[in-house]
Amino acid sequence: MKMWKIGLVLAALAVLAGVPWYGSDVLIQFGINALLLAVLAQGWNIIGGYTGYASFGNSVFYGLGGYGVAIAMVQWQLPFAVGMGFGVVLAVVFAVLLGIPVLRLKGHYFAIATLALSQVMTAIVSNVGIAGQNIGLVLPPLNNDPLFYELSLGLLTIATLTIWGMTRSRFGFGLIAIRENEEGAAVMGVNTTLYKVMAFALSGIFSALAGGIHAYWVTFLDPASAFDISLNVKMIIMAVFGGPGTVLGPIVGALTLSTISEFLSSEVTSIAGLFFGLVIVVAVVLMPRGLADMLRRMRKMGWGYFIENIRAHRL
């Protein structure tokens, strides 16, 4: 990576880290949500963007992370950090137990199988006493938004550094090889099953940590909000909007779309969803491979880039 790029990333990080000092309470709260969504988009990026498995099961990891924190703090009176660890353990166990059978499925079949997972988890957790059944759990409040903000930013930084390191490692090359051609990867010596499960678990760890922070922040957790499938759709849209399989794309996608969504819901409250949908459709038509690809190719092709994409859709 070039020096100016590193400088730009560090400057952006400094601006983001300073928000609690110069930003309003509303901005900090918006920031926590946007940063946690960015972590989820990055988590999805590992299994969906790099490995090529479009997971709809990542919201389960998010929910497990939330319940890890909630159960540890409410039922066992343990500190928050222990709860985060517990959530990670739950997510990894889930990724391994379900990943082994489900990751054998390819393409649409994998997506459909994972789609069912959050429904199943909602049903299961609603009947587990220690998780508060379908009533949910109320966590001890901690009124410190700047802390939650910096935690979220720190988690996003770690997730991004992990992905950056991954892209220049044997592990990352193995994942990309699986995405590009799984049989080709296997005959070259990639242990595809192990790598896929590891990618799923890594993806789950970051999603679980995001879920844990969110649960402590909002101090309430019930099965419907913990295993919300629309959250999974959101993280996919954000990762794909920014550029799946790139280091920074999902962050840019998450922050951009969060901002657009926030702006729309304050300006055109009742029909914000409609406009948001319109933004997504236009984005998919004009830049189907995400912002990262657009920025790369626009330099060479100029506005012709959009025209080519429109033609590719035969519109």
Added chain:
Amino acid sequence: MKALLEVRNATRSFAGLVAVDSVSFTLAPGEILGLIGPNGAGKTTLISLISGTQPPSAGEILFQGESINHLPAFRRARLGIGRTFQIMRPFPGLSVLDNVAVGALFGRGGGQPKLARAREHARECLEFVGLGKIVDKRADELGGPDRKRLELAKALAMQPQVLLCDEVMAGLNHAEIDEVIDVIRKVRDRGISILVTEHVIKAIKSLSDRLLVLHHGEKIAEGTPDAVLADPVVIEAYLGKKRA
């Protein structure tokens, strides 16, 4: 000489159709064995049975005297069995260099864990097959002949002991075929055993030490190229009864 690879009564059937029917042969170290037969004879299926991308219905595959039947494809790759695909399967989104680097990162013995070293090795392999000048191109920008070379370079980067080449010459013109034959000879000179399939007989005749002929999944002949190609059974399989 002791066989490096031995196939014993390998059989593969798909819902009633027997694609490979009880085929046996051995491959010695440093040998080039040509596998020929008309389209649909079972050549690619036989290669898949050896590389582990398809399980055999019956029979046994031995590598260095040990059965590898139970091993998945990636373990066989790590033992030193490399293959190319007839329908070429580059990793389209990756550069030519990184396509080959995957082979170096994994491959025989688990491969080279350091990316920089793997890329260095990949560059050597690309120069070896004559793609040294276009290492930074994306793999899906390559034309047919260059893709064939890329397939070879990817397999070579694995540092295999056995290279299974599936129709690496199909669709190439005479000059390109000569170049590929040259590369395969150089690979053998490094001590690698090669199994090469082809349905154009002329190309493979000069290259192979021995020929094995498949027809409807069965082995119908095996021996030196001259003897095999003079065999009336082989001529009949290729040209039909009238000419034989």
